[in-house]
Amino acid sequence: MMSEKKVNTKPVDYAALNQLSQDFETRFMPQTELSTEQVFWSQNYVNSEEPNISTRPTQVEVPKELPKVSM
Numbered sequence: 001m002m003s004e005k006k007v008n009t010k011p012v013d014y015a016a017l018n019q020l021s022q023d024f025e026t027r028f029m030p031q032t033e034l035s036t037e038q039v040f041w042s043q044n045y046v047n048s049e050e051p052n053i054s055t056r057p058t059q060v061e062v063p064k065e066l067p068k069v070s071m
């Protein structure tokens with residue numbers, strides 16, 4: 001059996017919500033320059049023409065048998 005829970009709701013104060021929206025529009029400054037970290041990552045990884053080391057094929061020597069160990 002499901003128990004019913006009482007939910008308290010308040011009406012939306014649209015005047016306050018609109019004021020917040022207008023305040024945000026006047027205070028928000030879009031980013032025009034990259035930070036030092038963003039410049040680093042974009043130069044070294046995003047725009048790199050050389051393949052990433054982790055994407056290059058790797059040759060590994062694999063023994064045909066495991067070495068025998070006595071205990």
